[in-house]
Amino acid sequence: MPKNLEVKSRQDVISWVFIFPAALLLLITKFWPIIKAFILSFQSGVGLNTSFSGLKNYARMLQDNLLHISIFNTFFYLLLQVPIMLIIAIILAALLNDHRLKFKGFFRTAIFLPCAMSLVSYAIIFRSLFARDGFVNLILTKLNILNNPVNWLADPWMARIVIVIALTWRWTGYNMIFYLAGLQGIDPAVYEAAKIDGASAFTSFRKITVPLLKPMILLTSITSISGTLQLFDETKNLTNGGPANSTISISHYIYNLSFAYSPQFGYAAAVSFLVLIMVATLSFIELKAGDRR
């Protein structure tokens, strides 16, 4: 390295050199495929017989009944599951952060463990839990809550609810960890001061914990929203999209378009960009809404 460079420039160069390999990898493995997919989304046809068709794929989405069903399902999961999960996660985090609680490590591990599980295997386990002769029916009938076993996965709404339950079980602990980390940054003195002023536990949760965790709430809701919009493993393995497409997610539909049916990669790419636009818009709105300081 030439000696006549100033220290700052030299540091700049060094940092560029360090960033470069990662940036290059990102460019090749992420951005290049995204650009290729974008180009692909302007082609239509089946298998190898494709040709350029302009915006046809994007116009086609308006008439695609199955796509509309999959969007409806995905937003159902999103609107029901994300708030429930984040509220449970934040409550659990607040409880686990209480210094009077014993066996904290055990509880934290227990709640976080579902995240260590493979998506496919937990979906299959939920499938057998909610089978007609599965564990859930067994417990509910033994406790006399149900007279007859319910065929959960055969009813459109019940099947959707089972997916929401499964998702909540799998991801609550993951989000809780973020909140726990955020809570470490809150000075216990703030809580003490509130206590002296006569604030109840609920008031200090509402007035201190939630506002101070705002950046974390923002982060977790953006990751959860983008995760839910890309939901695939659960619907593929738990219900396989059924009954009658009532649980199929957008990503699952993209998979069907590409691999189960006669492959329409151009159209599948266009639908993927629809998901991208949705994620981007929702995250943008949320950032704007969350940024009102």
Add this chain to the structure above:
Amino acid sequence: MKRKLGLLLVITMVITMLNGCGSNTNTNANTDADASNKKEESKSNELTVWCWDKNFNIYAMNEAAKIYQKDHPDFKLNVVETAWDDVQTKLTTAVTSGQTDTLPDILLMQDNALAKNITNYPDTFVDLTNSGIDFSQFAQYKTALSTVNNKIYGVPFDSGTAVTALRTDILEKAGYTINDFKDITWSRFIEIGKDVLKKTGMPLLSSQAGSPDLVMMMLQSAGVWAFKDGKLSITDNPVLQKAVDTYVELVKSGVLIEVNNWDQYIATFNTGKVAGAMTGCWILASVQASDEQKGKWAVTNIPKLDGIDNATNYSSVGGSSWLVLSNSKNKDLAVDFLSKTFAGSTDLYNTILKTSSAIATWGPASTATNYGIAHEYFGGQKIFEDIIEYGKKVPKVSYGVYNYEARDAIGTAITKIISGTDKDSALKEAESTVKFQMGQ
């Protein structure tokens, strides 16, 4: 100025590095190519095959290799266990991205997907019409499935001939025998089914909710499919209407119970919750899983649709065929291997029948000694002989490129009809869904 200099430096570095990388990869690629060329020479007697199911297809392939090795001692076969879903995904990815060198020499394909893949990926599979394989010796309905534009692409393998397998002990309790189910119509089947249900509390059949298999089986039994001359035929298809009505009646009458997935389906007859199974004959391998039920099963043909011309008691569900890839370096070897084994060895079929119950669709195989065996599990019935006879009468249909789309849409329609939607609107929706998918 100095900052610019820094930037320039970085850019130079990047370029040299990229160049370095580039030339490196080039040389690597060259040496790779050299190495694989060398490998090719020494490995010219090796074939790679993708198929699934250790106890069935993989086993059969390995037995075939043993037979071929008798005349070709240096022949080697490398079977890569690949689940069907993965075969389809890998094939689609490799062909559409142009990476066909990642594909094997031979792969096994579900009959359902034959027309779709052969049509969508022209020139990917070897046209076997004039390869020396005598296709007239195979069951006609099987070769029809891999025929696209009058060219035959697949060597048929296991039979999907539809059978009705029933528990004779349960039938006896209700006062019936297996012969009461032979050559009957669906209305008679449902009539007996209701009676059996009343007397023993047991449904005759089960199926996976949302699976159109039984309805599609009924379609083929009348020589019809969801496509007519390449055009979609759902709402204007009287056979489909009749098949849907029949299926719905089976469910409503309780003669058939629906379960959610495949494992539960197998469990219904293995644990004695239903008195029978009706699908492709490959199901008999699963039927035999329960030792308690040994000797209590029997097999007959399927019922035929009422009031439909050309309706028969024979059909097919599932089954698969071998395809040779055009990109294979050992195309000729692959074709020769298949023609001497799956299209030419009675011994092969004799061996695999005994251990894995893989029933041939190759005519001469029925002369093999094991086909005449009285099967203990099925009360001494010569089931293989019977199934081969059924197979000869299965009507020919072509499944078409958009088979999966049509099957899914019909499955969805059936689920909706059972949960209360009116039949006409459910089928109309199915038709418009498939039409949309075909509109690319």
